[in-house]
Amino acid sequence: MLSLERVTKVYRLGAFGLQKLIAVRDVSFEIGEREIVSLIGESGSGKSTIGKLILRLTPITSGTIRFEGTDVSTLNGLSLKEYYRRVQGVFQDPFASFNPIFKADRVFRMVRDEFYPQVGMREWNEKVEGALRAVGLNPPDVLNKFPHQLSGGQLQRFLVARALLLDIRLLIADEIISMLDASTRVDVLNLLADLKARGLSILFITHDLSLGYYISERAIILYRGRIAEMGPTDKIYNRPLHPYTEMLMESVPRLDRKWEEEGRIERKAALTGSVPGGCVYADRCPKAMDICTREEPELKEAETGHFVACWAR
Amino acid sequence: MEQEQPKKVRSEFIFFAWRNAKLRIGVSILLVFIVFAVVGPFLVKYDPYEYSGPMGAPPSREHWFGTTIFGQDVFSQFALGTRSTLTVGLLGGCIGTMVGILVGLLGGYRGGMLDEFLNVITNIILIIPTLAVLIIIAAYLEVRGILTQSLFIGLTAWPWAARAIRAQTFSLRVREFVDLARITGRSSLRIVLTEIAPNMMSYLLLVFILQFGGAVLNAATLDFIGLGPTKGVSLGLIMNNAVLWAALQLGMWWWLLPPGATIAAIVGALYITNVGLDEIFNPKLREM
Amino acid sequence: MLQVENLTVYYKTIRGYVQALEKATFTLADGEIMGLAGESGCGKTTLGHSLIYLRPPMNYIGGRVVLDGQELPIWDMEKMQEFRYRHISLIPQYAMNALNPTRKIGKMIAELLESRGVSYSEILPELKRRLDLVQLTQDVLKMYPIELSGGMKQRMVMVISTLLNPSLLIADEITSALDVSTQKAVCEMLVEFRDRGFVKSTIIITHDISILYQIADSIMVMYAGQLSEKAPTEVVFQDPRHPYTRMLIGSLPKVGVRYQEERLRGIPGSPPQLLNPPPGCRFRDRCPVAFGRCTEVPPFLEISPGHSVACWRAF
Numbered sequence: 001m002l003s004l005e006r007v008t009k010v011y012r013l014g015a016f017g018l019q020k021l022i023a024v025r026d027v028s029f030e031i032g033e034r035e036i037v038s039l040i041g042e043s044g045s046g047k048s049t050i051g052k053l054i055l056r057l058t059p060i061t062s063g064t065i066r067f068e069g070t071d072v073s074t075l076n077g078l079s080l081k082e083y084y085r086r087v088q089g090v091f092q093d094p095f096a097s098f099n100p101i102f103k104a105d106r107v108f109r110m111v112r113d114e115f116y117p118q119v120g121m122r123e124w125n126e127k128v129e130g131a132l133r134a135v136g137l138n139p140p141d142v143l144n145k146f147p148h149q150l151s152g153g154q155l156q157r158f159l160v161a162r163a164l165l166l167d168i169r170l171l172i173a174d175e176i177i178s179m180l181d182a183s184t185r186v187d188v189l190n191l192l193a194d195l196k197a198r199g200l201s202i203l204f205i206t207h208d209l210s211l212g213y214y215i216s217e218r219a220i221i222l223y224r225g226r227i228a229e230m231g232p233t234d235k236i237y238n239r240p241l242h243p244y245t246e247m248l249m250e251s252v253p254r255l256d257r258k259w260e261e262e263g264r265i266e267r268k269a270a271l272t273g274s275v276p277g278g279c280v281y282a283d284r285c286p287k288a289m290d291i292c293t294r295e296e297p298e299l300k301e302a303e304t305g306h307f308v309a310c311w312a313r
Numbered sequence: 314m315e316q317e318q319p320k321k322v323r324s325e326f327i328f329f330a331w332r333n334a335k336l337r338i339g340v341s342i343l344l345v346f347i348v349f350a351v352v353g354p355f356l357v358k359y360d361p362y363e364y365s366g367p368m369g370a371p372p373s374r375e376h377w378f379g380t381t382i383f384g385q386d387v388f389s390q391f392a393l394g395t396r397s398t399l400t401v402g403l404l405g406g407c408i409g410t411m412v413g414i415l416v417g418l419l420g421g422y423r424g425g426m427l428d429e430f431l432n433v434i435t436n437i438i439l440i441i442p443t444l445a446v447l448i449i450i451a452a453y454l455e456v457r458g459i460l461t462q463s464l465f466i467g468l469t470a471w472p473w474a475a476r477a478i479r480a481q482t483f484s485l486r487v488r489e490f491v492d493l494a495r496i497t498g499r500s501s502l503r504i505v506l507t508e509i510a511p512n513m514m515s516y517l518l519l520v521f522i523l524q525f526g527g528a529v530l531n532a533a534t535l536d537f538i539g540l541g542p543t544k545g546v547s548l549g550l551i552m553n554n555a556v557l558w559a560a561l562q563l564g565m566w567w568w569l570l571p572p573g574a575t576i577a578a579i580v581g582a583l584y585i586t587n588v589g590l591d592e593i594f595n596p597k598l599r600e601m
Numbered sequence: 602m603l604q605v606e607n608l609t610v611y612y613k614t615i616r617g618y619v620q621a622l623e624k625a626t627f628t629l630a631d632g633e634i635m636g637l638a639g640e641s642g643c644g645k646t647t648l649g650h651s652l653i654y655l656r657p658p659m660n661y662i663g664g665r666v667v668l669d670g671q672e673l674p675i676w677d678m679e680k681m682q683e684f685r686y687r688h689i690s691l692i693p694q695y696a697m698n699a700l701n702p703t704r705k706i707g708k709m710i711a712e713l714l715e716s717r718g719v720s721y722s723e724i725l726p727e728l729k730r731r732l733d734l735v736q737l738t739q740d741v742l743k744m745y746p747i748e749l750s751g752g753m754k755q756r757m758v759m760v761i762s763t764l765l766n767p768s769l770l771i772a773d774e775i776t777s778a779l780d781v782s783t784q785k786a787v788c789e790m791l792v793e794f795r796d797r798g799f800v801k802s803t804i805i806i807t808h809d810i811s812i813l814y815q816i817a818d819s820i821m822v823m824y825a826g827q828l829s830e831k832a833p834t835e836v837v838f839q840d841p842r843h844p845y846t847r848m849l850i851g852s853l854p855k856v857g858v859r860y861q862e863e864r865l866r867g868i869p870g871s872p873p874q875l876l877n878p879p880p881g882c883r884f885r886d887r888c889p890v891a892f893g894r895c896t897e898v899p900p901f902l903e904i905s906p907g908h909s910v911a912c913w914r915a916f
Contacts, residue, residue, distance in 0.1 A: 213858070
């Protein structure tokens with residue numbers, strides 16, 4: 001349904017954009033029908049940039065993003081609007097997603113203004129209430145309120161309800177529960193699972209590995225703008241192939257087992273900004289070989305559906 | 314467009330506004346002068362330039378603020394002058410604020426080359442000594458009215474406002490609610506007007522007040538050095554004449570004091586209001 | 602050893618007092634690493650900070666804090682000065698970004714020590730030993746904070762804040778802004794510092810319970826300004842007695858659990874306003890087993906050694 005082909009994003013910084021920051025480089029993957037894909041990466045991995053590129057919030061530097069066959073970068077005006085009717089996003093900070101000086105349900109009215117100006121008020125209100133119930137909110141509790149009167153969890157559901165008012169096929173969920181409390185975040189996760197049951201596809205962007213496992217069939221591990229590993233979630237979690245994924249799986253605080261006593265402690269910090277000729281992980285990798293610093297490994301299929309970019313495999 | 318305003322926020326604003334002594338004082342002083350600027354000219358009994366009484370007379374029942382060295386009524390000049398000075402301040406402040414908002418919002422929201430370009434212009438105007446330019450321009454114009462004066466003052470005062478607004482826009486533009494409006498398919502213009510600008514209202518008010526004060530001061534300075542409106546009367550012009558005819562040396566304080574004190578009071582009141590508003594809008598400065 | 606009795610701290614606002622911490626009573630043994638967990642706004646940061654920096658808008662309402670047999674004058678910002686840093690040290694949430702950017706790190710440490718009447722040159726050898734321990738080169742003393750990465754800064758902050766071997770270290774969300782790899786290193790350092798006696802006991806304030814499972818000896822759970830439960834880590838996970846603890850633990854996704862196989866459940870509802878909180882147990886409204894008695898505040902009682910809980914159903 002959605003495919004990325006060698007997508008690259010370079011930010012220009014400084015006066016007149018003289019400095020370059022490569023946020024994403026040659027990233028290719030696909031999202032199929034009714035699929036939840038987790039995009040996992042640490043800060044600076046470029047995971048949010050990919051979300052922004054798909055939502056056309058920032059222009060692509062090179063490569064193509066196709067949605068149902070159409071190159072997304074060619075869209076404008078009406079066709080872009082039609083794209084947004086099918087592809088929507090929810091962002092990390094629920095409180096920043098609402099203009100603080102207006103009531104929260106203004107986001108619904110905005111959707112009506114832009115997409116359904118012909119729908120009558122009564123019909124529209126019914127539609128809004130239906131969407132709110134679909135995300136597990138009780139309309140009278142949440143309508144007609146200001147954002148600060150609602151909780152983070154309620155606001156995130158609100159935004160999912162907003163997306164449901166459109167005929168969406170794909171939802172980009174960018175760290176949508178990282179700012180929620182533990183007791184409410186799992187409900188929002190479950191809501192995503194319900195959406196999938198309704199036929200939606202979801203790109204679940206997260207830094208939290210345990211959440212990725214709970215919700216998705218497929219996972220993509222991103223490191224400094226490159227895909228390190230990609231495949232079925234259980235394989236990635238139980239038998240990681242890339243040394244970076246291995247390190248992640250060892251470091252993530254799990255509730256089912258404790259860290260090993262003398263585990264490999266990652267004390268080397270990633271160099272920022274530099275683009276070495278070889279593998280981006282080579283400077284931290286315990287398995288690094290000669291070739292790793294010279295040539296960049298391509299993403300290769302190690303077993304069915306399981307890809308890894310590492311010379312050691 | 315968006316009709317509703319947060320009740321809670323608004324009542325909180327009024328609560329703090331009422332508690333803030335600086336704001337109360339500033340606004341009261343301003344109101345006195347604004348009312349005077351509106352009503353004053355109707356109380357005038359003489360033409361400001363008519364030789365209507367004894368020369369250089371101190372305040373009396375006939376001439377409330379005394380007369381000039383030529384026997385013109387100072388109160389008549391003062392009443393009309395206050396009106397024109399406030400008008401220049403208001404107009405000049407409005408123009409400066411508008412241009413600043415436009416340039417700041419545009420550059421801040423669009424970014425890229427447009428922003429770089431606007432930034433260069435802003436910086437150039439910012440470093441040119443404004444007063445010198447105003448003097449040169451004013452000196453070349455044969456006929457100068459209140460309107461042209463406001464225009465010049467406004468068009469040279471906007472750069473710092475533009476910079477401040479640009480910085481604010483920058484920080485608001487990356488907020489998620491702007492992204493959300495974009496993926497709802499809103500046009501850039503509507504996003505700037507309905508998402509970004511409303512969040513800066515308090516800030517824009519502060520900018521306007523500072524521009525207003527600056528314009529009053531600039532106008533008075535120009536008038537004082539003889540480059541004010543060629544026709545009409547203003548507080549700066551009264552002072553200009555008074556100094557020209559050695560009012561101070563002759564002990565004619567009534568000629569110099571009213572316009573001088575009024576300019577100081579208006580500008581001072583605007584700044585006090587500004588500080589008061591700042592305290593209200595910025596919770597960190599609120600007195601608990 | 603830290604003993605806290607009936608510590609009550611409110612925030613003063615124009616609408617009244619926000620009852621952020623209500624009668625907290627607990628002890629922390631020497632050598633204990635205690636995790637202080639709870640949702641945002643539960644009062645965990647208020648509790649941590651009130652032990653060392655109780656300043657407005659925080660208001661001391663009542664209670665005692667005794668550290669190593671000596672009562673701390675926590676209500677007096679001035680008098681606390683002699684205890685701060687020497688005996689109690691706090692690493693605030695954004696400490697690593699709060700390092701003065703214009704000072705070289707070594708100079709900053711020297712100034713800090715001087716203000717406490719400690720000679721920098723005397724402590725320098727120990728400082729270097731500790732830098733080695735956390736795998737920072739001694740060159741960092743000649744560097745500016747901006748030259749260090751996030752993880753390095755966090756390690757630096759930890760070394761600085763424990764340099765005088767305080768009895769108690771309070772670490773407020775020090776891992777939440779870090780990547781998982783650096784997070785683990787910082788956590789292991791907390792344990793190592795305790796093992797080496799750099800600090801006697803540690804309070805780790807965090808919303809991330811999985812981190813506490815890894816390194817804490819005990820966990821204390823707070824809800825809406827009240828202590829809910831304190832127990833050894835294993836007990837909190839195996840046999841939680843407070844319904845809130847139970848539901849909180851139950852809502853955490855574990856690696857290996859998928860929504861298709863085991864659908865986790867959150868806690869419906871939201872915490873009460875603390876401006877005028879309802880009387881009694883503040884979890885009452887969201888609690889599935891609440892009954893009449895819950896309109897009274899349950900005492901925080903020890904039900905087995907080291908396991909205290911505030912719930913009428915647990916007694």
